[in-house]
Amino acid sequence: xxxxxxxxxxxxxxxxxxxxxxxxxxxxxxxxxxxxxxxxxxxxxxxxxxxxxxxxxxxxxxxxxxxxxxxxxxxxxxxxxxxxxxxxxxxxxxxxxxxxxxxxxxxxxxxxxxxxxxxxxxxxxxxxxxxxxxxxxxxxxxxxxxxxxxxxxxxxxxxxxxxxxxxxxxxxxxxxxxxxxxxxxxxxxxxxxxxxxxxxxxxxxxxxxxxxxxxxxxxxxxxxxxxxxxxxxxxxxxxxxxxxxxxxxxxxxxxxxxxxxxxxxxxxxxx
Amino acid sequence: xxxxxxxxxxxxxxxxxxxxxxxxxxxxxxxxxxxxxxxxxxxxxxxxxxxxxxxxxxxxxxxxxxxxxxxxxxxxxxxxxxxxxxxxxxxxxxxxxxxxxxxxxxxxxxxxxxxxxxxxxxxxxxxxxxxxxxxxxxxxxxxxxxxxxxxxxxxxxxxxxxxxxxxxxxxxxxxxxxxxxxxxxxxxxxxxxxxxxxxxxxxxxxxxxxxxxxxxxxxxxxxxxxxxxxxxxxxxxxxxxxxxxxxxxxxxxxxxxxxxxxxxxxxxxxx
Numbered sequence: 453x454x455x456x457x458x459x460x461x462x463x464x465x466x467x468x469x470x471x472x473x474x475x476x477x478x479x480x481x482x483x484x485x486x487x488x489x490x491x492x493x494x495x496x497x498x499x500x501x502x503x504x505x506x507x508x509x510x511x512x513x514x515x516x517x518x519x520x521x522x523x524x525x526x527x528x529x530x531x532x533x534x535x536x537x538x539x540x541x542x543x544x545x546x547x548x549x550x551x552x553x554x555x556x557x558x559x560x561x562x563x564x565x566x567x568x569x570x571x572x573x574x575x576x577x578x579x580x581x582x583x584x585x586x587x588x589x590x591x592x593x594x595x596x597x598x599x600x601x602x603x604x605x606x607x608x609x610x611x612x613x614x615x616x617x618x619x620x621x622x623x624x625x626x627x628x629x630x631x632x633x634x635x636x637x638x639x640x641x642x643x644x645x646x647x648x649x650x651x652x653x654x655x656x657x658x659x660x661x662x663x664x665x666x667x668x669x670x671x672x673x674x675x676x677x678x679x680x681x682x683x684x685x686x687x688x689x690x691x692x693x694x695x696x697x698x699x700x701x702x703x704x705x706x707x708x709x710x711x712x713x714x715x716x717x718x719x720x721x722x723x
Numbered sequence: 724x725x726x727x728x729x730x731x732x733x734x735x736x737x738x739x740x741x742x743x744x745x746x747x748x749x750x751x752x753x754x755x756x757x758x759x760x761x762x763x764x765x766x767x768x769x770x771x772x773x774x775x776x777x778x779x780x781x782x783x784x785x786x787x788x789x790x791x792x793x794x795x796x797x798x799x800x801x802x803x804x805x806x807x808x809x810x811x812x813x814x815x816x817x818x819x820x821x822x823x824x825x826x827x828x829x830x831x832x833x834x835x836x837x838x839x840x841x842x843x844x845x846x847x848x849x850x851x852x853x854x855x856x857x858x859x860x861x862x863x864x865x866x867x868x869x870x871x872x873x874x875x876x877x878x879x880x881x882x883x884x885x886x887x888x889x890x891x892x893x894x895x896x897x898x899x900x901x902x903x904x905x906x907x908x909x910x911x912x913x914x915x916x917x918x919x920x921x922x923x924x925x926x927x928x929x930x931x932x933x934x935x936x937x938x939x940x941x942x943x944x945x946x947x948x949x950x951x952x953x954x955x956x957x958x959x960x961x962x963x964x965x966x967x968x969x970x971x972x973x974x975x976x977x978x979x980x981x982x983x984x985x986x987x988x989x990x991x992x993x994x
Contacts, residue, residue: 493775494765501967504764604875615889696772
């Protein structure tokens with residue numbers, strides 16, 4: 453066991469969406485402490501450029517390092533798509549993104565058909581999922597589409613009814629009744645809309661959410677490096693945000709599946 | 724005529740929305756040069772806290788001051804709602820927001836009924852329109868509602884059809900068939916959706932857009948202070964953004980009503 457194994461896992465996201473990844477992590481690794489940072493002062497990342505998202509990601513990682521984290525999980529798909537090389541170059545701890553695990557889960561789930569990917573404009577434009585899938589199954593076809601209105605719908609809690617259904621119908625038309633048999637939910641907000649997404653994508657398509665796959669990847673990495681927390685370690689789950697915490701705690705509970713008792717605002721001039 | 728009268732008018736917004744105000748300004752004051760800053764690296768402001776929006780607004784103003792502007796127009800409703808006192812305290816030039824002019828236009832338009840206001844969560848939560856309207860017509864009733872999905876719809880160009888119609892129907896239900904006779908579009912994005920908003924608000928309701936009223940207020944202020952640009956002055960319309968300029972130029976043309984030839988990205992570490 454390494455001496456820093458009792459330290460927490462750091463997780464950052466542009467806002468509340470990454471709490472779906474945190475939820476999977478704490479279920480998969482119940483003995484691990486976590487420190488979560490939601491960059492709510494600059495959310496969303498998905499409509500911004502790679503350079504700006506990389507800058508914000510480095511600042512988030514810098515803060516989490518001061519919290520003594522032993523491993524960094526980039527829970528935001530957009531940040532995972534564009535900022536992993538910069539984060540790995542600047543940090544001396546392992547960095548895990550959500551794209552590689554999500555792509556692996558999709559390849560496992562697909563019966564050899566075409567894999568579909570939906571995400572933010574930033575994620576889709578980066579081509580990160582397309583490249584990861586091509587690396588795992590060379591020559592396999594990928595159909596990708598940006599769905600920018602899904603994030604505001606999930607944030608507002610419009611998860612069912614006519615509006616989400618019509619938006620999903622419009623976005624998912626290219627996937628319906630074609631060769632796609634697996635659809636990657638390439639944004640942490642999308643699992644909240646999985647019911648309408650599944651219905652509008654059509655019955656032949658299996659949805660893949662990278663949260664569980666990412667939690668598995670983190671567990672394997674910690675185990676391989678002898679960095680799993682000792683079961684006797686004191687548990688701590690801390691939440692930080694860059695804007696006022698009230699709305700984060702309120703909306704975040706929906707993503708995390710349990711109440712958030714306390715989230716602390718960090719100095720915005722720092723990040 | 725004041726010696727600085729040839730200087731440009733500075734305009735800032737969280738992104739592209741303020742271009743509707745710039746459009747009204749350049750039509751009302753064709754001899755004035757302008758410098759526009761869209762804070763596209765941190766858009767949107769409407770879902771963020773007053774403290775964070777104030778911080779961003781001060782940074783935007785600081786940049787425009789280095790461009791030598793003679794007057795500052797805060798084209799963003801959310802920033803106008805929360806940051807005017809701080810901006811006025813920090814700047815030695817006149818600062819004009821969009822809320823006071825919009826509220827005045829609404830009171831002129833209303834036949835004595837209830838005035839309705841729609842805007843971002845930040846604008847509505849601030850109570851700025853409600854206070855301005857109360858100041859202009861003490862005892863008059865105001866009905867306000869936040870419509871968070873209108874901004875992403877306008878940014879994505881989903882301006883007509885079933886989705887915007889259903890979203891508008893949901894948000895505008897409290898205004899339909901009641902005592903409201905005037906509805907303030909309290910966000911610069913909303914004029915793009917004015918057709919569905921007008922239809923779903925109902926035929927008895929007049930829409931008020933603060934862009935024209937703000938341009939009038941600026942014209943009056945410049946005239947009163949002897950600061951109108953000499954007609955012989957060289958014209959310059961400059962555009963700056965905090966994220967990459969491509970998408971700004973593309974989406975912005977829809978808001979401005981004419982192409983944007985060039986937008987320059989300013990150093991994000993500055994703002």
